[in-house]
Amino acid sequence: MNGFFYQYGVGVVVFAVGLFFGFRHGYLGFHGSGARRLALVFAPLLLVGALQAYLQFAPMEEAPATLSSAAVEREGVIGTPLDYGIMVGYFLLILAVGSWYGRRQSTLNDFFFAGQRFSWGWITFSLVATVVGSYSFVKYSQVGFKYGLGSTQGYLNDWMWLPLLIFGWLPILYFSRITSIPEYFERRFDGKVRACVTVLMLVYLIGYVGVNLFTMGKVLNILLDWPIWPAATLVAVVSAIYVTAGGQTSVIMTDLLQGVMLLVTGLVLLFLGIHHLGGFSAFWEHLPRGHRLAFPNFNQDPTFPSVGIFWQDAFANTAMFYFLNQGVIMRFLSARSTRDGRKAMFAVVLVLMPIAAVVVSGGGWAAKALTQAGALPADTASGEAFFVAAELLSRPGMFGLILAAMTAALMSTVDTLITAVAAIAVNDVYRPYVRPKAGEKELLRVARFTSVGVTLVGISLVPVFMNFKTIYEAHGAFTAAVTPPLVVALLLSVFWRRFTRQAALMTLAGGTALVILSLFIPQIIQPLAHGVPMGEGGDGLFGGVSQFKFMRAFFGVVVCTVLGVVTTLFTKPETPERQKGLVWGTISDAIERFKGVPGHEGDGTKVAAQPIRGATEPPRHNPQDLPVVRLSKDLADRLRASPGDLLFLSAHRSWLPGQPATQAVAGPHLEDGNHQIELGPQTHDLLVSKRSSDQPLTIERLL
Numbered sequence: 001m002n003g004f005f006y007q008y009g010v011g012v013v014v015f016a017v018g019l020f021f022g023f024r025h026g027y028l029g030f031h032g033s034g035a036r037r038l039a040l041v042f043a044p045l046l047l048v049g050a051l052q053a054y055l056q057f058a059p060m061e062e063a064p065a066t067l068s069s070a071a072v073e074r075e076g077v078i079g080t081p082l083d084y085g086i087m088v089g090y091f092l093l094i095l096a097v098g099s100w101y102g103r104r105q106s107t108l109n110d111f112f113f114a115g116q117r118f119s120w121g122w123i124t125f126s127l128v129a130t131v132v133g134s135y136s137f138v139k140y141s142q143v144g145f146k147y148g149l150g151s152t153q154g155y156l157n158d159w160m161w162l163p164l165l166i167f168g169w170l171p172i173l174y175f176s177r178i179t180s181i182p183e184y185f186e187r188r189f190d191g192k193v194r195a196c197v198t199v200l201m202l203v204y205l206i207g208y209v210g211v212n213l214f215t216m217g218k219v220l221n222i223l224l225d226w227p228i229w230p231a232a233t234l235v236a237v238v239s240a241i242y243v244t245a246g247g248q249t250s251v252i253m254t255d256l257l258q259g260v261m262l263l264v265t266g267l268v269l270l271f272l273g274i275h276h277l278g279g280f281s282a283f284w285e286h287l288p289r290g291h292r293l294a295f296p297n298f299n300q301d302p303t304f305p306s307v308g309i310f311w312q313d314a315f316a317n318t319a320m321f322y323f324l325n326q327g328v329i330m331r332f333l334s335a336r337s338t339r340d341g342r343k344a345m346f347a348v349v350l351v352l353m354p355i356a357a358v359v360v361s362g363g364g365w366a367a368k369a370l371t372q373a374g375a376l377p378a379d380t381a382s383g384e385a386f387f388v389a390a391e392l393l394s395r396p397g398m399f400g401l402i403l404a405a406m407t408a409a410l411m412s413t414v415d416t417l418i419t420a421v422a423a424i425a426v427n428d429v430y431r432p433y434v435r436p437k438a439g440e441k442e443l444l445r446v447a448r449f450t451s452v453g454v455t456l457v458g459i460s461l462v463p464v465f466m467n468f469k470t471i472y473e474a475h476g477a478f479t480a481a482v483t484p485p486l487v488v489a490l491l492l493s494v495f496w497r498r499f500t501r502q503a504a505l506m507t508l509a510g511g512t513a514l515v516i517l518s519l520f521i522p523q524i525i526q527p528l529a530h531g532v533p534m535g536e537g538g539d540g541l542f543g544g545v546s547q548f549k550f551m552r553a554f555f556g557v558v559v560c561t562v563l564g565v566v567t568t569l570f571t572k573p574e575t576p577e578r579q580k581g582l583v584w585g586t587i588s589d590a591i592e593r594f595k596g597v598p599g600h601e602g603d604g605t606k607v608a609a610q611p612i613r614g615a616t617e618p619p620r621h622n623p624q625d626l627p628v629v630r631l632s633k634d635l636a637d638r639l640r641a642s643p644g645d646l647l648f649l650s651a652h653r654s655w656l657p658g659q660p661a662t663q664a665v666a667g668p669h670l671e672d673g674n675h676q677i678e679l680g681p682q683t684h685d686l687l688v689s690k691r692s693s694d695q696p697l698t699i700e701r702l703l
Contacts, residue, residue: 003295003306011160018163044159052294063285066374086400141386144364148291155357157314175590210461266359273366302535308550326420484556485511503567511560617680632673646703
């Protein structure tokens with residue numbers, strides 16, 4: 001079986017299901033805006049498909065290897081004092097940026113969702129910084145050195161989830177106004193399902209924090225010969241400081257900076273490798289042909305089978321990341337509208353994820369080509385290839401920027417995970433079970449304490465992950481064991497109305513039990529392993545963790561799906577009231593609940609209006625407790641806005657990140673005025689400063 005045909009066969013089925021939902025909802029069509037969306041949705045599939053087909057099947061020339069007999073020599077520390085000075089300076093810069101933008105975080109909406117004022121461009125860059133985690137640089141550079149362009153599999157398969165995400169899950173997520181994934185499951189089913197999901201989500205997120213801290217500890221161990229655990233503790237403390245102070249606003253703003261650092265330095269390192277070898281042709285031909293395959297191995301090598309990588313990275317991990325990862329969900333909910341969320345997702349999948357695939361793997365590819373050309377010793381270890389190549393190619397100072405990018409990669413993932421755990425702890429543990437009547441200040445205080453607590457727990461997990469041979473093995477074994485029950489339960493809940501409460505519990509609890517059983521008895525995975533060998537087992541009680549570590553994800557997806565479908569067919573369907581606004585086909589119900597009256601998504605028209613300060617704050621008689629504003633008649637006509645419509649108000653320079661902004665509800669029209677908007681005193685003081693009192697606001701109708 002060829003990995004290309006297998007992955008595109010399965011991926012196109014998932015993609016087609018998403019297209020079906022998009023057409024049925026009216027988002028896709030063959031004319032006007034529907035046709036434009038359809039073309040955009042197909043663009044990643046066609047571009048990535050053409051690229052991977054070329055890599056897999058095109059004839060290519062290969063330069064003869066000139067392997068060096070020199071041995072790798074290490075003197076303890078890689079780099080110069082200037083390089084580490086730059087890295088320390090970057091730490092301080094991130095602290096300053098995070099603290100500055102973390103001011104005035106007085107509500108949970110500010111702390112977790114950044115006041116929902118960010119446009120799609122800023123969300124896009126911050127998402128890339130989150131996706132490219134610290135483990136990504138080390139993991140994919142190591143894989144790129146050993147297996148070549150096959151390391152991009154985890155980044156170039158997001159296209160298959162695009163229609164389901166932006167036309168199915170995103171509008172439900174946004175308009176249902178859930179604050180956490182467990183809350184969605186309670187509204188869809190009941191509190192028992194929510195409790196089960198809460199436990200699994202906390203295990204996933206906290207474990208992910210541990211994996212990332214272990215990665216950075218290992219990086220600093222290679223660079224400075226520091227012990228892994230103290231090194232991980234240092235970076236964790238820096239991340240926790242600005243997250244605890246500023247919440248989601250600090251996370252987004254620091255991740256914007258870190259996203260730029262990641263993209264620039266990763267591409268520069270690859271460029272330096274190509275330049276060192278004499279140009280792209282020399283670089284390309286010094287990569288062995290096997291390293292230029294998109295899918296280098298279907299099932300022969302259990303350490304990197306393309307079928308296992310597909311089910312773990314492209315299916316389970318990608319679905320978990322975009323549909324369930326609380327940190328990413330909070331990023332989408334920080335967007336000012338669903339339209340901005342869709343644009344962000346298009347940009348991520350179509351442009352930035354392919355770039356990110358090159359960024360995280362390019363160091364490994366360059367190191368392999370340099371090894372084949374004799375510029376690096378033949379005995380270069382895959383785990384150190386990135387750092388050895390970076391030191392060879394970089395002058396003092398430039399290597400420091402690369403180290404800063406590694407630091408950025410760590411913190412941009414850890415900060416997102418910390419805020420995600422804090423959100424679940426507050427919304428799914430403290431508020432429902434400890435203090436249901438807790439006020440905003442108390443909940444905000446709990447969120448900050450939780451941010452510190454999860455950092456400490458993550459640090460304590462570092463020694464656990466130190467038992468694995470490689471970062472890739474630690475990450476793969478952990479995610480393959482945790483993600484399938486959550487992914488299957490959510491997808492069936494959102495896209496199958498018949499799915500029942502009992503089935504959800506069986507999928508989550510029963511599926512998790514069977515996956516855990518496979519850790520002790522890996523032989524039960526054998527019938528579903530697609531011929532992948534079992535591989536070597538470790539010692540002790542958990543020796544089976546490393547056996548079928550990639551195919552365990554497919555095993556989990558299959559058993560969870562079977563449990564969910566069979567249980568559903570033997571149980572009573574949920575009531576229509578439980579489904580409204582929470583499953584496919586009920587987005588109009590979600591909008592009505594969100595708005596209080598029937599409505600539809602706005603067309604994106606933006607109008608400038610002069611703000612005037614009202615005498616009193618109008619009563620907030622709306623489901624979302626949003627401020628009420630009054631528009632002049634001509635302004636309302638241009639926006640096609642009626643009383644009760646949802647608006648987005650921002651400072652005139654709304655393209656700048658972090659500018660004052662808020663969502664609001666249109667009240668009765670002003671009797672007089674020309675292109676004016678009347679704001680209550682609190683809303684006026686939020687949006688209009690003394691220096692900008694003569695500047696207009698930008699008004700957009702969202703619903």
